[in-house]
Amino acid sequence: MTEYKQLTSNGSPDGMFTAGPVSEKDFFTWEALIQGPEDTPFEGGLFLAKLTFPNDYPLSPFKMKFDPPLLHPNIYADGNVCISILHTGVDRTGYEQASERWSPVQSVEKVLLSVISMLAEPNLESGANIDCCKLYREDKPEYERRVRRMVKQQLGIPVDDAEETPEKEK
Amino acid sequence: MLDEIHDSDARPLISQVQPMEILMQEYSSNPNFIRKMEWLKKKGWHGVRRTKGDGDCFYRSFAFAWVERILRAVDRDLAVAAAISTLHTTWLGLADVGFDVEILEDFYDVLRTLVEQVITPEPGGQTLNASLLLEAFTKPEASNAIVSYVRMLTSAELRKNQKEYAAFVVHPETQESMPIPEFCNQFVDGMGREADHVQMQALAKAMGVNLSVAYLDGRLGQDDAVDFVKFENGGGNDVNGIEEVVLLYRPGHYDILEHRAHEHRSSAASALVTPSVME
Numbered sequence: 011m012t013e014y015k016q017l018t019s020n021g022s023p024d025g026m027f028t029a030g031p032v033s034e035k036d037f038f039t040w041e042a043l044i045q046g047p048e049d050t051p052f053e054g055g056l057f058l059a060k061l062t063f064p065n066d067y068p069l070s071p072f073k074m075k076f077d078p079p080l081l082h083p084n085i086y087a088d089g090n091v092c093i094s095i096l097h098t099g100v101d102r103t104g105y106e107q108a109s110e111r112w113s114p115v116q117s118v119e120k121v122l123l124s125v126i127s128m129l130a131e132p133n134l135e136s137g138a139n140i141d142c143c144k145l146y147r148e149d150k151p152e153y154e155r156r157v158r159r160m161v162k163q164q165l166g167i168p169v170d171d172a173e174e175t176p177e178k179e180k
Numbered sequence: 181m182l183d184e185i186h187d188s189d190a191r192p193l194i195s196q197v198q199p200m201e202i203l204m205q206e207y208s209s210n211p212n213f214i215r216k217m218e219w220l221k222k223k224g225w226h227g228v229r230r231t232k233g234d235g236d237c238f239y240r241s242f243a244f245a246w247v248e249r250i251l252r253a254v255d256r257d258l259a260v261a262a263a264i265s266t267l268h269t270t271w272l273g274l275a276d277v278g279f280d281v282e283i284l285e286d287f288y289d290v291l292r293t294l295v296e297q298v299i300t301p302e303p304g305g306q307t308l309n310a311s312l313l314l315e316a317f318t319k320p321e322a323s324n325a326i327v328s329y330v331r332m333l334t335s336a337e338l339r340k341n342q343k344e345y346a347a348f349v350v351h352p353e354t355q356e357s358m359p360i361p362e363f364c365n366q367f368v369d370g371m372g373r374e375a376d377h378v379q380m381q382a383l384a385k386a387m388g389v390n391l392s393v394a395y396l397d398g399r400l401g402q403d404d405a406v407d408f409v410k411f412e413n414g415g416g417n418d419v420n421g422i423e424e425v426v427l428l429y430r431p432g433h434y435d436i437l438e439h440r441a442h443e444h445r446s447s448a449a450s451a452l453v454t455p456s457v458m459e
Contacts, residue, residue: 068283069324069371098370113369114287114328115279 027122029061038063042074042122050130051157052080055164059091059125061118071096071112074125081153081160083132083143092138095124109133193234194244194317197227197438215404216396220428220437225394228428229436235372238427238434239327239334242383242391243291244317245425245436249389251298251308252442253421262420263295266388270333277339279332287329290322328371330387334379335364337386348378374432377409384411390424394437397430 029042040061046052057080063072074096079089086092094109095116110116110124137143146153162169200221207213229244231237246263253259271288275281294316297308306312317323338345342360349363350356352374367373375383384391391411401407408426413419428437 066321066324069328098372111366111370113331113365114283115332115369117280117283 026126029118029122032060038065038067040072040118042118044122044126044129046161047126047130051154052129052161055161057164059089068114068116071098071116071121072118074121078164080129081139081142081157082129083134083137083139083146084128086138090138091125091128092136093121093124093128093133094136095121191230191232192318193232193320193323194240194314195230196314197229199227200225203228210398212398212400213396215400216406219404220394220396220406224440225426225428225437226440227438229438231433231435233433235374236324236327238375238380239330239383240317240323241427241434241436242380242425243326243330244313245427246387246389246422247291247294247298247308247313248310248436249423249425250295251310251313252423255421256299259421260295260298262388262422264292267292267295270336270386273340274332274336277336279336284329284332287325287332290325291329294322294326324371330383331368331371333386334375334383335368337382338364338368338378345378345382348381352376375434381411384425385413388413388419389422390414390419392424392426393434394426394428396428 025045026047027042027044029040031037032039032041040063042059042061044057044059046055046057057076058078059074059076061072061074064070074091074093076085076089076091079085079087084092094111096112098112110120132143132146134143134147142153145156159169200217204214204217207217229241231240231244250256250259250263267288271281274284293302294308294313297312299307301307317326338349338360345360346357349358349360351358351363352367368375368379380391380393390413393409393411395407395409418424426437426439428435
C-alpha cells in the first residue's frame, strides 16, 4: 500500500515502467508495464506482467509473470520470471551466489529495475527456459532475431517473413 | 535427533518452558550431551523454551527473551523507558543506512507496542503478561514481523560500522571474507537464514544488552562444564535494568535457556503489578 503511493507519486525512473494494483479492491494483484531496454533486442517493446503478492508480503517476495510470456533465458515458458531478487532463503546449488536476494527492504521498484537489467543481460547460470539458454549460448544472432520478431508480434506489427531467415515453428 | 530439530512444521514458533529432562531424553544415546545438561541443571538452568528450527531461531529466541527480560525487570518503568529509547534510536538508524523505513514501520510498531504494553495496557485490554507474550510470539504474523525487524536492526548495525565488523564477516560456507552489504543481503536481511557470531554480536550491540550463549556439544571439558560465550555491552549482568539474554546453542539451533531464579522473579513481578491494576 505504502509502496503503491510511492510509485504513483514518484513514478518510475526514466519512465521505464509503471506499476500498480489492477483494481482498488485487490491490493495483492498488480500489473506492471515494462519498456524493452534500449540497445537490446527487446527495444521498442512494451511488456505486461502480473505481480502477485503473498499474504505475508514483504516477508516473502511477490511473484512476477509476463502475460503474454517473453522469450528469455530467465523466463519460464508460462511467463513466470526466475530472478534471484525474487528468491528467498539460501540456495544450496551455489548459483546466484553473488546476486541480490529478496528481503523486506527490497521493493517493487528495485525488482522491476533488476528485471529490466535481466532482459538486457540474461543470467545463463540459473536458466528457466533451457531451450532459450541453449539458443542464446549457441546462436545469439538467432536468439536476438526471434526476440525482435516476438516484440513485433506482441505489438501487432506484421512480421515481414521475406526479410527474415525462415523460422522453424515452435 | 537432527530430524527432531528440523521437524519444523510440527513445532510451534516458540514453546512453553520445558524441563531440561525432556531435552535429555532426546539425547539419551549421547552420554556427553547428557553430562553437560546435568551440569547446566546443577547450575540452576532447569529448562528451555524451544523455538522452531526454521533458520530464524536465533532472532526469535533473542527477541522473545529480550521482551521477557523487560517484563521481569525489577524496575519495569526503567526497563521499558530504556528499551523504548533503544528502539527509537535504532529505528532512526535504519534510514541512515538507506533502508526504506516506510516498509519497515509496521514491523517496528509490532515490537514497540509489545514493549509498551509491559506497563501500558492495550486499548481495552490488559498489560503484557507471560502468556500474552507467548501468544504474541506464537502468532506467525506478529512473531515474524519481529524477527524480520530485529534482522534489519542487525543488518543496520553491521552496515553502519563496517570497519568494526569487516574482519569477522565471512561467507558461512567458504569462510572467505565478503563485503558487508552483500553479506547482509544474503545472510541477514531475509527470513530463514541462520545467524552466526557476527550477527549475534551486532544484534546484542544494537539493542544494548548482554547476551550469553551456552554451547552444548559433545566435547567434554573440565567437570563437564558448558562454555558460555559472552557478548557484553557493559553494565555487568544487566544494562538499564534489563538482564542479560541467555540462549542455549546446540549444533544448528538456538533455544532460550531458563534459570531457576527466573521462576521466583516472575512471580515476584506479578505480585508487584497487582496494585497498579487495582488503581
